[in-house]
Amino acid sequence: MEKEKNIKIHETAFVTSTFRSFDENLSHDNFAKLWQNPTTEQWIKEYLEQVSSEETYTHCLRNRYFLDRIKDLLNNEEIEVLINFGSGFSMYPFLLDEKLINIEIDKPEIVDYKKTKIIDWQKENLLPKRNIHFIGVDFSENYEEDLLSKIQSIKANKPSFILVEGVLFFLDREETDNLFNFFNIIQKSGDYIGSASFQETLKETHAFRNLLSFFNQKVSKTNENDYQTIQDDYYKSKKNYKLIDHQDYFSLSKKYGNKIKQSEELILNENFYLLKKI
Numbered sequence: 529m530e531k532e533k534n535i536k537i538h539e540t541a542f543v544t545s546t547f548r549s550f551d552e553n554l555s556h557d558n559f560a561k562l563w564q565n566p567t568t569e570q571w572i573k574e575y576l577e578q579v580s581s582e583e584t585y586t587h588c589l590r591n592r593y594f595l596d597r598i599k600d601l602l603n604n605e606e607i608e609v610l611i612n613f614g615s616g617f618s619m620y621p622f623l624l625d626e627k628l629i630n631i632e633i634d635k636p637e638i639v640d641y642k643k644t645k646i647i648d649w650q651k652e653n654l655l656p657k658r659n660i661h662f663i664g665v666d667f668s669e670n671y672e673e674d675l676l677s678k679i680q681s682i683k684a685n686k687p688s689f690i691l692v693e694g695v696l697f698f699l700d701r702e703e704t705d706n707l708f709n710f711f712n713i714i715q716k717s718g719d720y721i722g723s724a725s726f727q728e729t730l731k732e733t734h735a736f737r738n739l740l741s742f743f744n745q746k747v748s749k750t751n752e753n754d755y756q757t758i759q760d761d762y763y764k765s766k767k768n769y770k771l772i773d774h775q776d777y778f779s780l781s782k783k784y785g786n787k788i789k790q791s792e793e794l795i796l797n798e799n800f801y802l803l804k805k806i
């Protein structure tokens with residue numbers, strides 16, 4: 529039973545990375561394709577048909593937005609460390625300059641698997657060498673003390689960018705508050721957070737109802753309250769942080785010249801926030 533659950537967790541991360549490989553011009557991720565496999569492709573085929581055919585482009589643009597923001601900040605020497613919470617199988621370390629220090633945090637089975645695959649691909653020269661530290665953590669558990677000491681031993685006083693994307697939807701509000709409190713502890717003034725989440729209006733869309741019935745069929749029985757949405761105010765009222773950019777699928781489509789194919793009702797419109805610590 530537990531094993532089956534783990535495979536399912538893996539699958540959401542596989543799916544996200546595979547979407548990014550479907551339009552490399554948009555995602556600017558030329559390594560995501562390494563995660564492709566027949567099981568995920570079958571999942572994606574059904575997901576695009578039954579949930580929303582726009583999902584390839586929403587995922588590509590999310591990657592592109594955060595990649596470009598992190599790249600700019602790294603070029604301007606504003607950050608030295610990227611800490612990715614719920615990193616899944618995203619490939620940012622390989623898409624960014626080798627001087628960046630990367631900390632990837634996810635459930636232990638995910639980071640262990642990712643690490644093994646990355647070492648194999650580096651041996652085969654499919655991936656360049658990078659400075660990456662993998663840490664296995666479950667955000668539903670009591671992780672703060674141990675994680676803090678691990679992160680501090682790597683990051684010390686260096687400026688950081690924290691990324692949390694594709695994760696908050698699956699966490700509850702208390703777990704989310706704990707994460708943001710933790711971010712505040714490890715960051716100093718001038719550091720950044722990039723966060724992706726959905727707004728409450730998502731739940732009124734046809735696409736969300738499709739998603740719910742798809743998950744209920746394929747993953748486990750859930751209802752709409754099992755998926756967290758977050759309003760702009762959550763970010764605007766964060767003590768010690770200033771919201772400096774806010775985008776969504778529609779604004780990013782304009783910015784990057786992506787032609788929107790479906791009606792709003794059939795799109796899972798994700799919002800993207802950039803916060804700077806004051």
Ligand SMILES: C[S@@+](CC[C@H](N)C(=O)[O-])C[C@H]1O[C@@H](n2cnc3c(N)ncnc32)[C@H](O)[C@@H]1O
Pocket residue numbers: 537540541544545613614615616617618633634635638665666667668692693694695698
């Ligand atoms: C949809 S994937 C997104 C992965 C990655 N951020 C990306 O955008 O490619 C969600 C990730 O969140 C991780 N995750 C979900 N709940 C978690 C928890 N309680 N603790 C740690 N990681 C969690 C999953 O293991 C998975 O890798």
